[in-house]
Amino acid sequence: SFNSRLRDECLNINSFYSLLHAQVVIGDWKTEYNHQRRHSSLGYLAPVDYARQCTHQSETDDSQSDRTE
Structure with missing residues (x-):
């Protein structure tokens, strides 16, 4: 999927001079593609937003486990 998108959306529409x-x-x-574009496989979030959400979830989980010990 990535390779066909790269070709269709970037390589086929540009002429490179060098x-x-x-x-x-x-x-x-x-x-x-990696910072702004929304991906259906990530719940229509951009990869950086998805990563931020996962990091936040991990921090929340860690802080809750600290409280229970």
Whole structure:
């Protein structure tokens, strides 16, 4: 799925003039994909929001276990 999205949404619509240009364009796409784009497999959250939610849940679980000991 990732490879086809990368090709369809980035590689097929851009013409790269140099290796550096390709690295910048693909890097920008990757940043958007990993930080802003919502993923259905993550409950339509962006990966950073999902990670933040998991981290918060883990911190909450840890603090509750500290109270019970």
